[in-house]
Amino acid sequence: MIKRNAFDLIAKYGSPLYVYDQRILRQRCKDISAFANALSFGLPDDVKVQMHYSTKANNNPAILKIVKQEGLSVECMSPFEFFINKKLGFPNNKILYVCNNITSDEMRIVANNDVLICLDSISQVKTFGESFPNSKIMVRINPGSHGVGHSEKVITAGKQTKFGISEANISELIITAKSYGLKIIGIHQHLGSLFLNDKIDEYIEGVKAGLEIAEKYFPEIEVIDLGGGFGVPYNTKKEKPLDLYFLVGKLLPILNKFLEKNKNVKELKFEPGRYIPCEAGILLGTVTATKKENGIFWVGTDIGMNQLVRPSMYGSYHDIRIISRTFGNCFEDVKVNICGNVCESGDILAKDRIISLPKYVGTDVGDIISVYNAGAYGYSMASNYTGRPRPAEIMLLGNGCEQIIRKREDIMDLCHNFVWENI
Numbered sequence: 370m371i372k373r374n375a376f377d378l379i380a381k382y383g384s385p386l387y388v389y390d391q392r393i394l395r396q397r398c399k400d401i402s403a404f405a406n407a408l409s410f411g412l413p414d415d416v417k418v419q420m421h422y423s424t425k426a427n428n429n430p431a432i433l434k435i436v437k438q439e440g441l442s443v444e445c446m447s448p449f450e451f452f453i454n455k456k457l458g459f460p461n462n463k464i465l466y467v468c469n470n471i472t473s474d475e476m477r478i479v480a481n482n483d484v485l486i487c488l489d490s491i492s493q494v495k496t497f498g499e500s501f502p503n504s505k506i507m508v509r510i511n512p513g514s515h516g517v518g519h520s521e522k523v524i525t526a527g528k529q530t531k532f533g534i535s536e537a538n539i540s541e542l543i544i545t546a547k548s549y550g551l552k553i554i555g556i557h558q559h560l561g562s563l564f565l566n567d568k569i570d571e572y573i574e575g576v577k578a579g580l581e582i583a584e585k586y587f588p589e590i591e592v593i594d595l596g597g598g599f600g601v602p603y604n605t606k607k608e609k610p611l612d613l614y615f616l617v618g619k620l621l622p623i624l625n626k627f628l629e630k631n632k633n634v635k636e637l638k639f640e641p642g643r644y645i646p647c648e649a650g651i652l653l654g655t656v657t658a659t660k661k662e663n664g665i666f667w668v669g670t671d672i673g674m675n676q677l678v679r680p681s682m683y684g685s686y687h688d689i690r691i692i693s694r695t696f697g698n699c700f701e702d703v704k705v706n707i708c709g710n711v712c713e714s715g716d717i718l719a720k721d722r723i724i725s726l727p728k729y730v731g732t733d734v735g736d737i738i739s740v741y742n743a744g745a746y747g748y749s750m751a752s753n754y755t756g757r758p759r760p761a762e763i764m765l766l767g768n769g770c771e772q773i774i775r776k777r778e779d780i781m782d783l784c785h786n787f788v789w790e791n792i
């Protein structure tokens with residue numbers, strides 16, 4: 370482990386490359402714990418607040434190990450995420466399985482480990498009840514019209530979403546659960562992914578709506594889970610960081626009012642995903658081509674939608690910088706389109722983006738491109754589309770050294786499951 374810069378890192382680990390900074394990651398864990406502490410301070414003494422990091426945001430075990438060291442719990446939604454968290458030694462009561470549309474075999478993995486499962490339809494409650502009657506479960510409700518998220522695709526409450534059980538179906542849910550002897554000990558809702566300060570009021574409306582449903586139909590529950598969604602600013606020139614203490618101030622009165630009447634509730638859970646690793650990660654890549662066509666300056670890179678899908682999937686904005694090989698220190702703003710190497714017109718990282726480039730030289734093949742806030746839903750959503758291996762991931766340790774935490778795939782990794790003798 371030796372001190373390296375972006376060019377050295379790419380030379381050593383290949384391009385593209387996911388790079389995480391352990392210090393930022395730990396800081397974000399501490400910030401979210403501070404949120405939990407501030408909240409518990411204002412709640413009745415016997416009510417515990419548990420923060421479950423949502424594994425789907427970034428499932429690298431090195432990230433999860435830090436999450437564990439920092440005292441957070443985890444939420445997972447697939448056997449892989451469950452396996453990694455178990456392997457890292459998270460105790461069962463610190464793991465929560467929040468799933469949708471899974472098989473009874475998958476449910477068995479969770480139930481056999483005595484981990485709490487959160488089910489999101491009456492049909493799933495039946496499937497679970499048939500195999501594991503007389504167990505404790507949580508259920509995911511849909512509070513109706515209060516989804517919040519950065520894109521339609523990640524708004525997970527409201528009438529158009531596949532998630533949760535709406536108020537109209539709750540009576541049937543309760544009868545179904547009872548018929549299998551299932552005890553609903555908690556209510557879950559997740560309104561969507563990524564809200565910032567300007568959406569806190571909408572988030573609070575959603576929380577109120579969920580608590581109203583909990584109070585009306587579930588007088589015996591012990592747990593309320595308000596999901597994730599805690600946002601980070603992607604466009605750092607325009608957006609401000611989420612003010613967690615302001616959020617605490619908004620949550621406390623409504624939570625206390627609810628807890629006053631619902632004395633059985635002894636635990637509040639949240640499931641922040643993005644907030645923890647997002648700002649700790651950048652994606653480094655290489656400029657592989659440049660061209661001017663029809664008045665547009667195109668910067669071609671090796672960061673395709675298969676390495677980072679957020680821009681093409683959601684139209685998401687990421688701050689981007691180009692690190693030039695020139696030593697020139699005079700810069701000018703240039704409007705560019707930055708794109709990847711996949712044969713799809715949607716394979717665009719940034720459109721009409723003003724980038725600061727060295728005067729006279731601009732950018733050229735071999736420069737490095739850095740995409741910020743790539744630590745969440747970056748690698749975990751990456752794919753092998755067009756048969757490209759996924760990048761390596763490394764962790765900067767804070768002392769000028771780095772550690773590799775996932776090897777770069779090679780072409781043979783992609784061939785593992787071919788049955789050559791049948792081809």
Ligand SMILES: Cc1ncc(COP(=O)(O)O)c(C=O)c1O
Nearest residue numbers: 423562563597598640641642643
């Ligand atoms: C049930 C559930 N909980 C938590 C999260 C994490 O959301 P975020 O990363 O926005 O905090 C998600 C994300 O989709 C989710 O579906």
